[in-house]
Amino acid sequence: MTDYQTNLRVKLPATCIILEIIIIILFGTLVEYDHDTDANLWHEEMAKHNKSNYQNEFYFRYPSFQDVHVMIFIGFGFLMTFLQRYGFSSVGFNFLIAAFSLQLATLMQGFFHGMHGGKIHVGIESMINADFCTGSVLISFGAVLGKTSPVQLLLMAVFEVTLFAINEFIVLSVLGAKDAGGSMTIHTFGAYFGLAVARVLYRPHLDKSKDKNSSVYHSDLFAMIGTIYLWMFWPSFNSAVTAHGDDQHRTAMNTYYSLAACTLATYGFSALVSHEGKLDMVHIQNAALAGGVAVGTAGEMMLTPYGSMIVGFLAGTISTLGFKYLSPLLESKLRIQDTCGVHNLHGMPGVLGAIVGAITAAAATEEIYGAGLDDVFPDIYSKQITASNQGVRQAISLVVTLGIALLGGVIVGFILKLPIYGSPPDTICFEDEIYWEVPGEEGTHEEMTILPVVDVEKPLNG
């Protein structure tokens, strides 16, 4: 174990504190309240434009923001607690890298989208966008879960947030694609970036930890907390930054229908392909969410309720089948050890969502959208481009996203492979004890940590 210096007493504090100080300095230099959060500017704006307080952006978006926030911290955090001895790390590292990423994302996204006179303006929209970028990092975290140190994860976040912001800028601003719920920018990007990193960090002897790479009864219940919160609040996620009014309303509803149909498909196919017709918690915890991913692009469009359901049904199906048939191949053939199966939950459904988005965009007409076309496809509304052009923009965006994610992930993977970040040895992956003080270890009652029935009865009966 001499190759693995996992004691983080110096590395982790140094990383956290230095990163935070750099961020505070950059915020001090570059960041300002926007027009809706600055006391002076907002009151000027109310006076000038005869606005009322209820028109402050806060009331349009804060409830959605809080739902997204729950998805990021509870949803992703608890979804990953399914491992039997990795609950502290799942929730805890999720917490750490999310709290870090949202700060860096504010800066990076600000550089590309929010500069006003040399300053980054922040408000509720920047908060939501930062949480979105964070979601992408957490997806990648899912691919490398259990095999990385918190220092590695923070470093991955530094690079991934940066690349996310660049890709988002290209897709949304340069190419002019629409992707409000992030099928491409968040899910496809996060999944393929994470898979590329996992490929580079491939551990041929990971089976030494395989007894810990599985769930126990209670850990699966904790994970369901994550799943259900992600499922319930996905309508808020996809609609959080769409235009006011019908757009937010429609996006939320489309997502709701997609997820409902996805859930039925997941249960159906899970029982169909599992051992003895029994349901598999892995499918329920993950594939039932694919419907949210798959309407991340088209959700704000006039996808129709039944259209949303078809997309959700397809997403649940491919995701469940992916867990059953594709994940084992990814590991054995492509040497990608995808701990949480993010390829099935975010990867394939993200690509499906991008394709659905391109098709739905290409089918847009002024007849269907009326004056609302301006909100969804301003360039079509202003006759700059045709609907088909928009479809092409969407398709190109998918390709660009895949390219940046895969290439970026490989490069970052090699950076993370340097043996200086305290990553765990093959024999102690998926184990909290390596980075956490786990209760019972030093006390007098270590055997208490939830004692099994059998072991106790034996001495009593003996």
Next chain:
Amino acid sequence: MTDYQTNLRVKLPATCIILEIIIIILFGTLVEYDHDTDANLWHEEMAKHNKSNYQNEFYFRYPSFQDVHVMIFIGFGFLMTFLQRYGFSSVGFNFLIAAFSLQLATLMQGFFHGMHGGKIHVGIESMINADFCTGSVLISFGAVLGKTSPVQLLLMAVFEVTLFAINEFIVLSVLGAKDAGGSMTIHTFGAYFGLAVARVLYRPHLDKSKDKNSSVYHSDLFAMIGTIYLWMFWPSFNSAVTAHGDDQHRTAMNTYYSLAACTLATYGFSALVSHEGKLDMVHIQNAALAGGVAVGTAGEMMLTPYGSMIVGFLAGTISTLGFKYLSPLLESKLRIQDTCGVHNLHGMPGVLGAIVGAITAAAATEEIYGAGLDDVFPDIYSKQITASNQGVRQAISLVVTLGIALLGGVIVGFILKLPIYGSPPDTICFEDEIYWEVPGEEGTHEEMTILPVVDVEKPLNG
């Protein structure tokens, strides 16, 4: 066990997939965006009526919808995880039948309430109403928990959603009763329907599974997650579809006071009637919620804060006493095996709520409500009927609801009794293993289900 073919490899996929395809076809034929979700229609409406985006129904109701959504998926789902070995099924089947029911409810409620030119219009209100109907199905699920297969549950949902929509139509549209929080339409209906089904499905030899029909320490904590979420968000539940402005505001507040008083009553009576003056988790998990049920009808009325508290106090009292004294009699005398005690949480408090609603309605005057009378009792405001008439409407609605629920439940019970749905044998009720791949069963570490790593490895290495 030959009578019990519990392998669902064909039955469950077939049921899920066929039901979902039928629903998608019906949605494709019948369902359209409403005026607040359709891009074209909303922009027309804004132009015609000089409306602004903040007047979109989304902003009045979406936060309440999300709270209701949490109650349905987390609240009901985790409330039922109290059983020691039925957590996967409690959360998982709750998830499945809720995701299905909300889709079917949209169609069924649409047939009766929301047809516009041959089309069902959907938006945030239909989403909330669909969740409400789903709540009713989940209440019935509570009565048969642990003794039914998912195929049976889906079939029960098909019938119950239909009957719910019919009863709701009779109560609200034909009889003109008010029941915004569903004391009658949701709670009374769901409880007595479920109890009737449970009566028909009575298992004389259920005591063969009695060792599993109880909680363990951690399962009770998981259940408290469900309880607390239901308790916190009940104000949103009761106010989700009331009129804008003071009505939503007042309903939420009345519910909040009722629940607070109910909680004190529950703790008091729990300690009074329990063994050695100790508190009983069953009471806390359930009876503390009865205050929300009992103001489901009168919550939107001018019940006054202290009136709400009196109702809540009574509800907590009868609910706690019901668990202690009535539930054992229901099982021994009436042969109703009510797993979750829905009679105590939803049945009696629902009836109480209906009665309180009738009395409060009969006491309505224009002096008290002012112009607000139009929102709460439009027929009294327009002098079509007197307040006493409204009280009578409310009372008749309770009787109708009880009749449809009980009769419907008995009939559906007999349909569900056919031995073709893969229901569990008496010896393996309240057990996840029958329908789920439970971790540890087939791996090398079955004793691990909660065993610490070290203890297991020792004997292996020894």
Next chain:
Amino acid sequence: MTDYQTNLRVKLPATCIILEIIIIILFGTLVEYDHDTDANLWHEEMAKHNKSNYQNEFYFRYPSFQDVHVMIFIGFGFLMTFLQRYGFSSVGFNFLIAAFSLQLATLMQGFFHGMHGGKIHVGIESMINADFCTGSVLISFGAVLGKTSPVQLLLMAVFEVTLFAINEFIVLSVLGAKDAGGSMTIHTFGAYFGLAVARVLYRPHLDKSKDKNSSVYHSDLFAMIGTIYLWMFWPSFNSAVTAHGDDQHRTAMNTYYSLAACTLATYGFSALVSHEGKLDMVHIQNAALAGGVAVGTAGEMMLTPYGSMIVGFLAGTISTLGFKYLSPLLESKLRIQDTCGVHNLHGMPGVLGAIVGAITAAAATEEIYGAGLDDVFPDIYSKQITASNQGVRQAISLVVTLGIALLGGVIVGFILKLPIYGSPPDTICFEDEIYWEVPGEEGTHEEMTILPVVDVEKPLNG
């Protein structure tokens, strides 16, 4: 054990039921719907002032209220479940005393702030304020967790709510300080009140229960549910009662940044000071929240994003170091047994928040705030006082709060010390079994539950 009559069959029911009846009578005599909840008054107000329903206070504050509600019941409740055998009590007593305190707080705060013609007016603001006051009681609960009976806790709540309302009245109304998120009125008050009570209730032989005064693996995960909810919704807490528009918006955002920076500091310092550089769950569960406490006063001011981050960083640092170095001293030197370490999470960060608030207030200028100065510092805006005066007001308020909290806590501590409330003996502190029917005790599977310490030790010692 004769000195400890812990059977509560009479005491707890009597306390709950009598208190609730008194409250109902007082509500019946004193409490009325306010202008936004009363049907008649709201419709009059709409007619008179040409208001619309979307201007009802409900839509500005209800989402924030629900977030605060989650913090009170899930956040505080689950945060305290970290103890291995005190989960029922942590969530359950939290539930009981919160449900009681919010009712009493409505009355007490109403006496001091909300009387209109001899009546207390209630609406969404009174609901939020009542939850705030409840939060203070729950902080004190954290200091005495595991060592008190529910009767004692209810009695403590009676006194603490009263003193809270008095202190709040002095600080906000008499002294004219600002403290929207309650760094002083909620956190400093609750912490030092609780510490004073804990000092008086000091148990020299508490080490007899020390094997139960620690966590186990799963209890730490339950506690993380509480932590994460508190962390996520703290922006809503601090902004719930600030002025509409930019004020709510800015307060939420400042809190969000403070918490993010605090989290990085907490992880960094936890690894730095813990055994072998491992992270300590106690720090993560608690210190990561100190950033919310520390911007409770200044959050609504123009603190700037980087200013918020600096405050959060400091708060996380002192809180983590407090857990490591100060808590042991508090117990050994000052004889304060602070079960949850509320001094580190609420005490010191609350004082820090008060100081930051005083400094930020003293730096306020019309140039920075513009017309928004009227919302934040009306007395400075109207030139009644200077910004420096406001800073002095803030500083005096801190001193007053500390004084009332400490003095009140000592007196209430002596009242609670009377041996008539059924508090647990030293040997059975931190143990649910004393007040709850714990599953498995009487069933056939008692050994299943997660076995008690004693049973395990027998074979080892035998």
